[in-house]
Amino acid sequence: MAFYQQQPFYNPKTPFPGLIQGGLQDGKSIIISGRVLPGANRFHVNLQCGSQSKADVALHFNPRYENGSGYVVNNAYQNGCWGSEERKYETPFPSGQPFTLQILVSMDAYKISTNGRHFMDFRHRIPFTRVDTVFVDGMVELNSIAFQNPMSYFPPQPGYPPQYTAPPGCGFPSYPAPAAYTIPYKSVINGGLHPGKNMVIHGVINPNATRITFNLRHRTGIALHYNPRFDENVVVRNTHHMEKWGTEERFGGMPFKRGETFQVTISCNPHHYNVFVNGQQAHTYNHRYTKLDDIDILEVCGDLQLTSVQA
Incomplete structure (x- = not known):
């Protein structure tokens, strides 16, 4: 349903x-x-x-x-x-x-x-x-x-290597929910991205966190690499395409704090992503990879605990 x-x-x-x-x-x-x-x-x-x-x-x-x-x-x-x-x-x-x-x-x-x-x-x-x-x-x-909402199981996607397939029970996990999220976490974005699509991630930053990462992937690379680095007090944004990283974007504030809860909303727009942290717009990132419907993997990793993912 x-x-x-x-x-x-x-x-x-x-x-x-x-x-x-x-x-x-x-x-x-x-x-x-x-x-x-x-x-x-x-x-x-x-x-x-x-x-x-x-x-x-x-x-x-x-x-x-x-x-x-x-x-x-x-x-x-x-x-x-x-x-x-x-x-x-x-x-x-x-x-x-x-x-x-x-x-x-x-x-x-x-x-x-x-x-x-x-x-x-x-x-x-x-x-x-x-x-x-x-x-x-x-x-x-x-x-x-x-x-x-209750989430559905998405089967493995043809053409992906095993590490990028949806795990059994992909989507909202069995009860109790928070304990079932494992890091690194990967979820299939059914149908890929399109303007108006939002992804919402809730969690808690570990008290001794060094780095956390939110990636929007496609079959051959990473369209958006959103990487808060507590060891550098900066959020790095980048794209990985044709086996190469692009130019890093490092300007803007650091809206995350060690040991605190967070909500990240990544909003896909026609020409860019808006990233909101705890309800406030934190960063904008122009599309470098423009085939939005190819982008169908959300990946979360690093020094954090997940409590909820809407992808």
Whole structure:
């Protein structure tokens, strides 16, 4: 079954109600990136059955920061009443720090991951098929709210050497999702690139990272080599064609930080790529390899953990 891939919400202001186009399905994820404000006392993410103030809430994810310690409350709200709280006495998102929250829908529960690691499950009390709204409020600023639909398996592509074929289960991995992404990661871009195509990658930079790489490949080379280098404090962009590297582009800022979460969006335009990092445009790279529909491999490697890939 195929589902329309909803575009992310970028830099939404709280309180924020966002429509989940097509609702929830088994295997769908919601990925929220942002920062807990310094001195925060609490914030919450709701998966709701409607956007009204008294709508039923299928999942209430509520980090709280009180008396120097923190914990998370999960609950559901139905027919005007809150249910029994489920608490975990742990602080997955320190005050003042960036974070990535991933909520993966399974048939029996929401599987909640924080900064790339499984945190807890919340069993369904309200059918997830009723949910159509994500609502965020409290002492938090948001970079993005993205959506990952259930992905399909793409078979190996004729003409590719074995290292560039899609691995078994290519696409969104089996539960729990974050643990199933291995580095280096390769995914087939079904149908190749075209203007308007976006690829969204979420992850966490390792604390001692030296370099990470995002490549858009074709059969004979690399159309876009996007290479943040922490040892040089620069992002290098280049193209590898006819077994030779072109001229490096090194200007522009370094929007990545060791030990922090990130969202990278690579947007294909008619004449160039736009690269957004955490919702802000970071770099533009003109096409040097112009046969866009030949570019059908996304590769991620280096010193990082992946939490979500939309290709």
